[in-house]
Amino acid sequence: MNGVDADRNGVPRQYAAEGLRPQTLVFTLLGRHIAPLDVPVASSTFLEVLGRLGVSVQAGRSTLTRMVWRGHLERHRVGRRAYFSISDKLRRVLQEGGRRIFEAPVRDVPDDVWTLLSFSIPESKRADRHSLRTALAWNGFGLLRNGLWIAPGDVDVSAIVAKLDLQDRVEVFSARPSGPTDLQRVVNEAWDLPAIAQQYRDFIDEWDRALPPTDEGHLAPQIRLITHWQQLLVDDPELPPRYLPEDWPAMEAYELFLRTEAALSPQAHNEFVELLDALDHVPAT
Numbered sequence: 545m546n547g548v549d550a551d552r553n554g555v556p557r558q559y560a561a562e563g564l565r566p567q568t569l570v571f572t573l574l575g576r577h578i579a580p581l582d583v584p585v586a587s588s589t590f591l592e593v594l595g596r597l598g599v600s601v602q603a604g605r606s607t608l609t610r611m612v613w614r615g616h617l618e619r620h621r622v623g624r625r626a627y628f629s630i631s632d633k634l635r636r637v638l639q640e641g642g643r644r645i646f647e648a649p650v651r652d653v654p655d656d657v658w659t660l661l662s663f664s665i666p667e668s669k670r671a672d673r674h675s676l677r678t679a680l681a682w683n684g685f686g687l688l689r690n691g692l693w694i695a696p697g698d699v700d701v702s703a704i705v706a707k708l709d710l711q712d713r714v715e716v717f718s719a720r721p722s723g724p725t726d727l728q729r730v731v732n733e734a735w736d737l738p739a740i741a742q743q744y745r746d747f748i749d750e751w752d753r754a755l756p757p758t759d760e761g762h763l764a765p766q767i768r769l770i771t772h773w774q775q776l777l778v779d780d781p782e783l784p785p786r787y788l789p790e791d792w793p794a795m796e797a798y799e800l801f802l803r804t805e806a807a808l809s810p811q812a813h814n815e816f817v818e819l820l821d822a823l824d825h826v827p828a829t
Contacts (some may be wrong), residue, residue: 571641579638589821591605620823657696657719659696661694680695688730688734766805
């Protein structure tokens with residue numbers, strides 16, 4: 545790691561603290577640069593990009609291997625060289641993620657319609673429980689009570705539940721509040737709004753600086769920028785504005801994200817193309 549202070553997984557501590565772990569960085573690389581190509585890409589390309597982000601070769605190789613085990617990537621051998629393509633399952637996730645990343649972080653629901661969801665998953669399916677909770681958070685749900693989740697608007701979770709094969713473990717209701725319910729109190733209990741606002745302010749403090757950078761090119765900052773932004777969206781349920789403080793910083797952060805990404809994108813693309821080693825088709829097995 546050339547003296548870089550890193551955790552036991554080989555991740556620079558400054559990135560680990562932001563949630564920018566190697567797999568998360570690879571997801572960003574896949575969505576922004578590799579998915580549009582729709583061809584297998586050499587491990588050397590992944591490792592070079594991750595190296596520019598401060599991730600060791602060992603940590604990078606381990607990350608790619610785990611992503612194959614989890615069904616995110618498919619490995620192809622050409623002689624002694626390994627190439628990786630995106631699985632159909634992950635491609636759908638990347639498409640949805642890319643759509644949300646570049647949309648404004650607001651969701652104005654005209655009427656007070658809320659989605660309530662409860663589930664009961666045994667300890668033996670802990671991984672399914674974690675996957676469901678992660679998917680719920682990404683789709684705007686907050687934990688209101690033990691086992692009861694809530695999201696603004698009428699949220700269709702049927703695809704999420706079907707994907708995890710949890711149809712018999714989940715109940716979903718579309719609901720409207722009635723007295724004596726105080727919806728602002730409900731919102732404040734389900735989501736830590738001050739913490740979410742602070743994350744947006746931290747993003748602004750981190751990225752409101754002169755560009756382009758002069759010491760590390762454009763590709764690495766672009767990957768970190770998008771990954772950092774995506775991490776904010778995981779925690780933000782995109783509540784209707786009437787339930788948010790007047791000084792809510794999400795739109796300021798969003799506009800900064802778009803400006804910065806646009807400034808980095810052209811040269812980042814050129815840098816990636818220079819590193820790219822790809823096949824023009826999927827090898828026969």
